[in-house]
Amino acid sequence: MRLALAGLVAIPLLAQQPAASPTPSTEPVVTGSIDLGYRFTSIGGDNDVYRSVVNLGQGPRLIGLDFSITDPRKRLFDRLDVRANNWGGDPYNTVTVNAAKQGIYDFHFDYRDVAYFNLLPSFADPLLGTGIVLDENSYFTRRRMSDFELDLRPGHRIIPYLAYGRDSGQGTGITTFVSDVNQYPVADRMFDKTDNFRGGVRLEFSQWHATLEQGGTTLRDDQEAYAGGFGAGNNPQPYFGQTLDLTSLAQSYGVRGDSIYTKALFTANPFSWLDAYGQFLYSRPQTNVNYSQYNAGSFVLLSSLLFYTGEQALGYTTAKQPHTAGNFGFEVRPLKRVRVRESWSTDRLHTSAAGLLTDVILQPPSAAQTTPAALTGMLVMNYSQEQVDVLVDATPRLTLRGGYRYAWGDAETPGALVFGGGTQSSELRQQAGIAGITFRATQKLSFNVDFEGAATDHAYFRTSLYNYQKMRARARYQLASKLSLQAGFTLLNNQNPTPGINYDFLSRQNSLSAVWTPSKRVSVLGEYTRSTLRSNIGYLEPEFLSPEVSLYRDDAHSASALVDLALPAYNKLTPHLAFGGSLFISSGSRPSTFYQPLARLLVPLHRNVAWKSEYRYYGYGETFYLYEGFRAHILQTGVTLSR
């Protein structure tokens, strides 16, 4: 990939050579820019948390590359666009290529390489109280995603297309090996890869359109957890006088999966007053899994209070999940001011799985036993909804909307193991009223309000939407030609009064933003959002099954601003200074602060060359987890070459 990128970088640079052709008007025209620079970093505090949140490193970088080639002779393409960002060691690398030749093809390629590092002691460290800082759910992985899409004969009535995508991830981490009474942090390796192939044809006519697509995916997912040497685990206390430990582990998953899927879409407007649409979507993913595990140490089998020192497990499972979804709807305009939208949709899936897991206790010989266990899993979901909306243009400036939605369905899941398994089935019944107003008082002032309220007599989960109200309001006002304001408000209030649940959830966001350009040399952009969240829900304290209330609160302030100043010009070149940044301050159940101020300076050195520098500060702190804070100063400087 890096070689390919080097090639891409070379193209515009080579193309910047003076054109030798005597007929430049027929030669490809290259325009674009390239940003090269160096980043300096200075990090204080917890470096692991810095890497989990920011993860920008020091060194030379290809900050950005953006060029277009237009070919007046339209040989291979009419236009080629290439963009690349953050290459040279950054955790987010992207490349996008678009090429098109009118009426012949349209090609798109997208590549991303994203590094994820996550090691937060506060997340999963049962040993933190003993001074051991080790997140037992940490990982360092890279995900690479490539997508190719090719449309043939774009703009014609019949458009075949092909696409291929690959998503892969690999890395290492720390996970746990779980046995009865104790768990042991162990190293793990992971690799997964999904290939997605699809092709189809779009038929686009003046009064109707249909798209038919057939696709398939393949999945490979390999996971390995391993350990060598003594491990006391999270529970070093002796159990019935016996210390439980792990001395050796080899655990692996080999998952192979595939899926076919089918898409059929249509739209039609047989009459000027009727638009109809519908889609049918079907997929059938399946997985086949080989599992193996060998562990040695000192363990206990709780069900028979059997102590043993060596164990092996082998398993094979297969699972299928036919999944069908579809919708159908139409908009009818019986009168000039009235639009009626009716839609119906459904989503149905059924997972069925079977397998065998054989557990063999190898050592000591006196405890040797083989326990085969049949594994069966299932999950059924059937969901449907019907909705009707009526939009009325009461006046040319005022649109009113009212509607009704009914959602219903059922689900069946395995029952709780502690009560003997079996199955649980549940129903969903929900009726929602919908209303909205769009008011364009003038070109400079507009309001939009959207409301939905629902009553439910049965939902699937304790925290599902039950009796709820959702609201969103937004206003825009251009106060003066140089100042525009926008305000927004969103609300979700969800109540489930069922005894034993008593769920009370309320979240609100208020936001205000302004764009002010007092002169051609100054622009100011500012945003502020206040969000609050309140959640109370009853639960049973697990050990004694006594009723308790879980409280969660979040009260957050977010603000961002950017001031851009055009500095005095010299030699017809105008330097720019920008400064601002963002901040996040929250209080409540997990109070934290995150400051990201920045300043940028752009100094043109020549018509096609500019010197660019940027300073950023990242400051992160958590009141309850002071050890997770960090401060980072980052200075990036470089040049931009453009033509």
Add this chain to the structure above:
Amino acid sequence: MPSKLAPALFLLCWAAGAQTTPAAPAASSAASPSASYVGSETCQPCHEDIYNAFQKNPHKVVDTQKRRGWEARACESCHGPGGKHAESAEAAAIVNPAKLAPADADRACLKCHLNQPTHIGRIESSHAKNEVACTACHSIHRHGPNGLVARRAAAVNEQCASCHTAVWAQFQRPYRHRLPEGAMSCVDCHNPHGSILHASGRAYAANEAGCFRCHGNLRGPFTFEHAPVRLEGCGACHEPHGSANPRMLARAEVRYLCLECHANLPTAPGPVKNPPALGGVPPAFHDLFLPQFQNCTVCHLKVHGSYVSQELLK
């Protein structure tokens, strides 16, 4: 009887009444029968910048392709007949879609784009319901890689954030998808034209949650599914825009998130129909005062679903 019919007749007349704003271009010729088409070349002298940019714009095909019915009249395909405007040079003498009501402005776009795949979800999308016109995101005349619509991740995010301010504020939280860094954009996960999924979420492999495009290893199907993943989607536990939790969970601590669901009253063994809520009863040996039990995912590793363990332990 006539007196009873009068209000109904009034309402009917009002609903059917002609609008006072200029109608969609398709209808504008009917509204102005004397107007005539003059061709795109006529527009050039006064609107040279727009004309020149338009020559490199994808909409240029309207000017060049016969089958679209607007050959050499691309400007008037959206703005309506320009004869009067060319004579008087008055702004009021021609349709300006940017000043029309969104539904009318959209009709100009939908003359060509109605029967295309994007229309599948358009009617049901919240953008259409809230009267957000196509031109709110698409610049019809501009050219270049970001001309017709923003393409760079940072530009897309900036455009979406200009309306969805509160959502963008969530991305200022420490644990979020990498949008502020420009590694992702809003349209990677959302289809602004609408979708069959909740919140205009993009679908993957026809009808599955778009999250699986990047998180393919969590797609399954698993022998033992974690039911909320299938029944309510990833959003049942995760705040994908940003969270105070390192795994973008909807609660700051994982145990509180789990216990909100896993706290049913005990039910009888065997098949159960319509319990107060689905979700297992918490096993009684979990002492939440011990740090060992405060991090549920230390033991229940395969929380998205497991191939071999019904308790999602491995």
